[in-house]
Amino acid sequence: MSCLLEVTALCKTYRKQHGLFRQETIKALENISFQLHAGKTLAIVGETGSGKSTLAKVLVGIEQPDQGEIRLAGKVVTMTNYRKYNHVIRYLFQDAERALNPSQKIGDMLTDVLRFSTVLDNLQRQQKVLESLQQVGLMDEHIDFYPHMFSAGQQQRIALARALILDPKLLILDEALTVLDPTLRAQIVNLLLELQQQKGLAYLLISKNLRLVRHISDHCIVMQHGQVVESGPTEQLLTQPQHAHTRKLMGMS
Amino acid sequence: MLLLDIRNLTIELETNHGLVRAVDRVNLNLREGEIRGLVGESGSGKSLIAKAIVNVLNQRWRITADRFHWFGQDLLQLSFDQQRKIIGRDIAMIYQEPSKCLDPTALIAEQLQESIPNDVIKGSWWGRESRKKKKAIALLHKVGIKDHVAVLSSYPYQLSEGVCQKVMIAMAIAKNPKLLIADEPTTALESSTQAQLFRLITSLNQLKGMSVLLISNELDSIARYTHNLSVLYCGQLVESGKTSQVLAQPYHPYTDALIKSVPEFQPDLPAKSMLYALPGSIPTLQHLPVGCRLGPRCPNARKECVHTPSLQSKQQHFYSCHFPLQRKGS
Numbered sequence: 001m002s003c004l005l006e007v008t009a010l011c012k013t014y015r016k017q018h019g020l021f022r023q024e025t026i027k028a029l030e031n032i033s034f035q036l037h038a039g040k041t042l043a044i045v046g047e048t049g050s051g052k053s054t055l056a057k058v059l060v061g062i063e064q065p066d067q068g069e070i071r072l073a074g075k076v077v078t079m080t081n082y083r084k085y086n087h088v089i090r091y092l093f094q095d096a097e098r099a100l101n102p103s104q105k106i107g108d109m110l111t112d113v114l115r116f117s118t119v120l121d122n123l124q125r126q127q128k129v130l131e132s133l134q135q136v137g138l139m140d141e142h143i144d145f146y147p148h149m150f151s152a153g154q155q156q157r158i159a160l161a162r163a164l165i166l167d168p169k170l171l172i173l174d175e176a177l178t179v180l181d182p183t184l185r186a187q188i189v190n191l192l193l194e195l196q197q198q199k200g201l202a203y204l205l206i207s208k209n210l211r212l213v214r215h216i217s218d219h220c221i222v223m224q225h226g227q228v229v230e231s232g233p234t235e236q237l238l239t240q241p242q243h244a245h246t247r248k249l250m251g252m253s
Numbered sequence: 254m255l256l257l258d259i260r261n262l263t264i265e266l267e268t269n270h271g272l273v274r275a276v277d278r279v280n281l282n283l284r285e286g287e288i289r290g291l292v293g294e295s296g297s298g299k300s301l302i303a304k305a306i307v308n309v310l311n312q313r314w315r316i317t318a319d320r321f322h323w324f325g326q327d328l329l330q331l332s333f334d335q336q337r338k339i340i341g342r343d344i345a346m347i348y349q350e351p352s353k354c355l356d357p358t359a360l361i362a363e364q365l366q367e368s369i370p371n372d373v374i375k376g377s378w379w380g381r382e383s384r385k386k387k388k389a390i391a392l393l394h395k396v397g398i399k400d401h402v403a404v405l406s407s408y409p410y411q412l413s414e415g416v417c418q419k420v421m422i423a424m425a426i427a428k429n430p431k432l433l434i435a436d437e438p439t440t441a442l443e444s445s446t447q448a449q450l451f452r453l454i455t456s457l458n459q460l461k462g463m464s465v466l467l468i469s470n471e472l473d474s475i476a477r478y479t480h481n482l483s484v485l486y487c488g489q490l491v492e493s494g495k496t497s498q499v500l501a502q503p504y505h506p507y508t509d510a511l512i513k514s515v516p517e518f519q520p521d522l523p524a525k526s527m528l529y530a531l532p533g534s535i536p537t538l539q540h541l542p543v544g545c546r547l548g549p550r551c552p553n554a555r556k557e558c559v560h561t562p563s564l565q566s567k568q569q570h571f572y573s574c575h576f577p578l579q580r581k582g583s
């Protein structure tokens with residue numbers, strides 16, 4: 001199977017200024033390496049502040065790494081050619097509502113994404129927009145809706161449609177499923193599983209819900225203070241956690 | 254003895270298009286020392302019910318009930334001020350987002366001491382402040398915060414969500430409430446902190462006999478920590494009973510869907526297989542279906558379902574459905 005994403009020795013340090021003289025450095029990512037194959041799901045778990053979102057942001061190019069290498073389908077990704085890749089990896093936040101522009105109709109928002117990142121013409125764009133709405137279980141007439149006219153769950157679907165419209169190979173879900181209601185979460189999980197089966201989509205799932213991690217993911221990485229403390233196949237990792245921190249996360253100690 | 258006994262609680266909102274009924278004739282009982290879970294899709298009225306109990310809904314809401322008893326006393330017969338007094342003394346509430354409920358501009362020490370009522374502090378007014386200080390420290394210890402010095406001299410934003418939530422609980426239990434209402438207290442927290450908080454709430458229940466109304470959608474916690482369970486859908490009570498019974502043998506299709514949709518309750522479900530999911534989503538208050546509100550999404554719906562089902566019971570297990578699910582194996 002082809003290796004979609006290969007991350008080697010990724011490092012990221014934040015500098016925080018306290019007053020004039022004191023500077024605090026936070027090692028948000030230290031020497032992170034992993035691989036993710038097409039059609040697979042990698043879960044990242046760890047307590048708040050362990051660096052999960054930083055990793056996601058570095059992967060989608062919102063933050064720049066200090067060191068390390070990111071390879072997408074074998075090719076090294078650098079900041080200068082990032083635009084070329086930004087449709088390959090898409091990012092879904094926890095808070096769909098805040099991520100959507102309140103003054104833009106859903107249809108226009110989706111069309112804009114296509115206008116910026118593809119060479120499709122008007123008609124093709126229109127078709128693609130309707131297709132992607134359908135894909136997430138929304139209807140054609142929703143293109144004329146504004147975000148506030150949707151429920152939280154539907155907003156998460158819209159965010160998903162926007163993420164999927166560029167046919168990405170990898171979708172990063174940063175606590176995007178955590179806040180959903182159980183029955184709605186089941187719908188979205190099913191949709192994600194289906195897409196993975198049909199299109200070989202890979203997921204990077206950041207979630208504090210370990211049951212969900214167990215159900216969806218193939219591999220799992222446990223992070224603490226910016227470092228990987230344990231990793232392995234999810235089933236094995238969650239049935240026989242080796243590291244004390246993993247056990248703590250699981251509420252076993 | 255029944256602590257809280259509510260019959261046919263209805264909560265309506267005045268809008269431009271007339272009254273909309275957000276909570277429709279809900280019954281709710283709590284015994285002394287009981288932990289009751291309240292679950293349901295968001296928007297189903299859980300927070301409204303909690304707010305109606307602690308009387309913090311504003312004038313736009315119209316609250317009616319056939320019975321609203323607290324310790325056998327009919328609260329509806331009392332003046333607003335008297336209600337306030339009783340509720341303020343006996344019932345405490347904690348919310349989902351502690352950082353929004355704590356005052357960002359005040360030290361934890363100030364906020365915590367302010368929440369301690371004078372009659373909890375024994376003795377004369379002389380030296381009351383220092384006794385309050387001691388009480389504040391004791392409260393922090395009780396909720397599992399060991400480093401009270403650092404926490405007391407912090408502002409809320411300097412503390413993690415988990416610690417803030419513990420401070421909220423400390424403030425809530427300062428008055429030794431008879432009932433604690435916890436409205437999705439752990440949704441924002443990570444699992445290890447969640448577990449700590451639930452253990453804390455259970456121990457307060459066991460040591461102090463404090464009753465708890467636990468609003469949450471985390472079914473595994475509900476299963477572990479509650480004695481009884483009420484399930485809401487779209488403002489209506491669809492099922493209630495002993496937690497173990499309701500979860501083992503739900504009669505209502507919504508409860509059934511809720512249980513089946515969570516992987517942890519389906520131990521035999523292979524990883525990465527499809528979860529059970531009801532189609533569609535919860536209707537808005539402006540577009541409520543007639544009859545059973547689950548109707549448009551219900552796999553068992555038939556003609557009769559255009560009439561609202563009434564609450565029925567089998568051995569203290571209540572449900573409102575025309576076609577209750579059959580017992581497994583029968």
Ligand SMILES: Nc1ncnc2c1ncn2[C@@H]1O[C@H](COP(=O)(O)OP(=O)(O)O)[C@@H](O)[C@H]1O
Nearest residue numbers: 014016026028047048049050051052053054055
């Ligand atoms: N923009 C930023 N500036 C400074 N520090 C940051 C920034 N973003 C995150 N951090 C810090 O980096 C660490 C990792 O944060 P984050 O990646 O958000 O963790 P997680 O998503 O696991 O909760 C934390 O200590 C956080 O305070």
Ligand SMILES: Nc1ncnc2c1ncn2[C@@H]1O[C@H](COP(=O)(O)OP(=O)(O)O)[C@@H](O)[C@H]1O
Nearest residue numbers: 266275293294295296297298299300301302538
């Ligand atoms: N301030 C408000 N104005 C208008 N509608 C509201 C308000 N608060 C709640 N509602 C509506 O009342 C219903 C129940 O809300 P709520 O009790 O918050 O649900 P839950 O806590 O179960 O998620 C929802 O349909 C919600 O949209």
Ligand code: SF4
Nearest residue numbers: 545548551558574575
């Ligand atoms: S009354 Fe009818 S529609 Fe409602 S839950 Fe029962 S079977 Fe479904």
Ligand SMILES: [Mg+2]
Nearest residue numbers: 052053054174
């Ligand atoms: Mg994060």
Ligand SMILES: [Mg+2]
Nearest residue numbers: 299300301436
């Ligand atoms: Mg609520």
